[in-house]
């Protein structure tokens with residue numbers, strides 16, 4: 001039996017440009033940094049404290065300060081993205097068909113529960129997922145495999161049965177490190193940016209191609 005593990009941001013919703021703007025507002029606007037759009041795009045993966053340490057060094061903020069800054073960033077993101085919040089084309093049909101076919105599904109995201117709930121509850125799609133692994137559930141985020149291994153464990157499925165849906169190279173690398181294959185949604189990165197990763201089954205810009213029906217039937 002197959003199982004589907006979904007990254008959230010950029011994979012289920014096309015929101016990475018909103019995260020980039022929220023990080024820019026926090027890092028350059030509030031904290032006086034001077035990060036270029038390329039710097040932000042390169043650094044904004046993984047758990048928020050990891051992003052902040054990569055950008056500002058490990059001694060700049062206490063854990064409490066990082067929690068506050070992280071909430072500020074997510075509030076910027078949610079306020080700006082809420083009016084545009086929607087699933088990527090074809091995903092709702094894909095989720096419904098997979099659920100009907102009895103395929104277990106989980107979310108494996110570096111986002112904090114505050115952001116995961118924002119998406120699942122506003123879009124009313126929580127019922128499709130039997131498990132959610134968030135930033136709070138893991139020690140180390142992607143490319144470490146912990147997120148996807150925990151998701152497989154929660155679903156009680158074997159690693160070889162898992163297909164990971166991702167939009168960033170670090171996420172595909174995490175899937176590879178977990179021993180899983182991956183389908184890439186090219187919302188955030190071009191195909192060329194995944195060069196060298198050998199666990200990719202398919203690239204698609206959204207969930208409308210027939211490939212996704214075949215994935216359910218295969």
Ligand SMILES: O=P(O)(O)OC[C@H]1O[C@@H](O)[C@H](O)[C@@H](O)[C@@H]1O
Pocket residue numbers: 007008009010019044045046047048051108109110111112115
């Ligand atoms: O793991 P996902 O679902 O792609 O989420 C990643 C993003 O989650 C956001 O909450 C973080 O602030 C981003 O920096 C991060 O890139």
